[in-house]
Amino acid sequence: MNIWDLVLDLGIASLLLLLAKLIRVRVSAIQHLFIPVSMIAGLLGLALGPYALDVLPWSDSFTSYAGVLITVIFAAVGLATQFPSAREVLGRAGTLWAFNQTVTVSQWCVGLVAGWLMVATLWPELSPGFGLIMPAGFMGGHGTAVAIGESFQQLGWGDAFTLALSSATFGIFAAIFLGMALLNFGVNRGWLKGLPRFADMSTELRRGLVKEEDRRVVAREGISSMSVDTFAVHAAVVLVVTALAFLMSNALSGLHDLVSVPKFACAFLLGCIARTVLQKSGAGRFLDDGIFNHTAGGATDFLIVFGIASIQISVLITYAVPMALLMAAGLAMCIFLVLVVAPRMLGEEWFEKGIFSWGWMTGTVAMGILLLRVADPQMKSKVLDDYAIAYVPGAVVDILLISLMPMLVLSGYGWQALAGMLGYIVIVQLLARTFRGSAARLQPAG
Template sequence: MLSNWDIFTDFAVAGGLLLIGKWLRANVILLQKLYLPAALIAGMLALAFGPAGLDLLPWSSAFASNASVLTVMLFASLGLATDFPSMHTLMRRAGSLWAFNQIATVSQWAFAAMAGLGLIALVWPELPPAFGIVMPAGFMGGHGTGVVVGETLQGQGWEDALTLALTTATVGIFASILCGMGLMHLGVKKGWIKNFATFNELSFTERRGLIVPSQQQALARNGVSSVSIDVFAMHAAVLLLVTMLGYHGAKYLSSFHHMVQVPAFVAAFVLGLVARLLMRKSQANRYFDDAIFSHATGSATDFLIVFGVGAIKITILMNYALPIAVLMIIGLLFNLFLVLVVAPRILGDNWFEKAIFSWGWLTGTVGMGIALLRIADPKMRSKVLDDYAIAYVPGSITDLIIVSMVPILMMQGMAHIAIGAMWVYVAAVVAIWLLFLGGKNRLATR
């Protein structure tokens, strides 16, 4: 039986690996040139020295389940730090980026589902019907979405799905950086970007992923007196409460029918939005700081990657080695098509900076997109992150629906409904872009 100290030990070990990963990132030139995040380095160490490798780490028997809890907490913190933009702001400021995000996101899922069914029909008939979607689950959402989709598919009877989704998430991070750097060199050659920062042009501190003292900023705004309560304790209390209510709320809503499965991360995200609205209505938001909730999201993501990569089961992965390799190659080629062919026709000014950022989150995580953008646009003149922040929130609703419903539909023999609905949505977004976001004019001027 697990004790509280077993769980504490899991997080302490993961924390130690993160510190080692950061030390290696700051001191090993190769890791700096690859722009690998410390969390991924720590995750690879967890895989090498954990149960799938040398088995030297004192993990508890249920250490892999920590990733599930962190995923729910991650989405709870996202909800607590998220504001919905007005329709006017969305359409005027970030309409084209919203359209591209939606087209890229949903078409990747639809294409992957079709590719998986094609591989099943032509080469590997023994694969489960949802095989194809483990690629976008890991590529687009990183390890967080990989955990959600993997566990959903496990609940539908495919036990190996979690390992495959975590594998695609891990490979996706490597691909986002390695292929992303290749894309940027192509962009320089073609004249698509002018401000590309090579590794040699970065300062010694920037290469190590550190910030010099003169440029360091305060972590957060302190809205309460420590005489009454510590500011981090107050934020943590809200985050933990929303996470807990999200888990139990999803469990309750899913108890009515076996076909109704409400993911805990969706419930946590919605409750986070509700809590934020209540704080705004009561003016309590004056004493909370979005920066703290955003750091909670980042912290949960870092620990999630460590547990997620460490939970990959090599023996299971080897059984799927060839089909999963083929699937990921197909996925990378499709994403290259989106970035090099679709993006320049939709994104308008600074299209390449927006596209290289999009490549990062299409294959890895938003963090990888930001890392690539800082190299392509070191002075952030393109304002891509500002536009993405506006476009993300309405787009996230689509993500939640896809991640919640598509895995179940694919496993329940309703793949044609899921795929057809996704392509209809893509067509609808294209129509909106053409009719209301200046798409016709942009195409006419090319």
């Protein structure tokens, strides 16, 4: 591979993104489906790529870019992560944190058990980690899918990469179509009032465009361009963290044959450390979290394009039946969590919180925001604020699961991992019962 292969691949992905955006803006039927532009671009890349029509001149290395991009994403996320205080978590978002943790860990438990049942009854040739393909794709979308797929690849199960990406693609479709069905079900049951029609939705929501009067400043410039461009400095920080994560992962993974430390986990850790150092030194006040967030968002869009275009259709066909059963089990569990568990844990506005959670538990946070804006177009609820507070402590558990589960299951420690996760769910449920009383005590007087 030479440098122009990289330029060509990025150019192809960029062209697909622009074409997909044009389709989203111009084609009303696509707008009705609320499909993200990056997903449209990825599906175009898959249809025109080497595993289908073989029209696009991708290089032989285009399937490897997703693994690099996920490391960049977690580096940027770590640099933009502000850890909330215990008062904020308990006082504002304790029950939502508990519900999020229950959802997250339950997916891993159900997936693991479903996979074992398939191996024990119908498909003994399946990998013991097959069931993890469901949470790999549902929780966190294509980013998490790439992380899990790469971990399984390094541990000797190469098909996992395609299966995880397929699970993530299926999950986004489920987030949209079943999410809209759940919204209408909620209206019919009286849980939600005034669901807007598509014709009444804003231009921003339908076409993905922002009116001039609603546009926001992307970032605050804290560094004078007379010395160096502020975007160059932010890019440099992200790339330094990404490079150090690569070196750290290789060093730690080389300590023992059974040790495989993902690069994205190192990137998140080093990103958080770098943020702390920058803030303590005073340099952090010249940097802007918005730029880091946009770096993560832009890298995610390209990751989805490369990820979907990398799906090997022949592998997916081979696993079609067990994958269908696994996806069905995952959807059944998610529906149960939204319609049965959410009203018992989330209190007021449980349906708004539940429908938002449906979006991210099957697809991505962006899908959750989309559904929430349909359910609550004026954003009168504080769901997003509470989620932002609850996200960071929950993300620590997410990263531990993504980092450790493939290695534990393929190394024969699946039962121990399952017992640990079930024990954690019990602890979370016990904590959830105390959060309302604790929240009242933690509120400041007056």
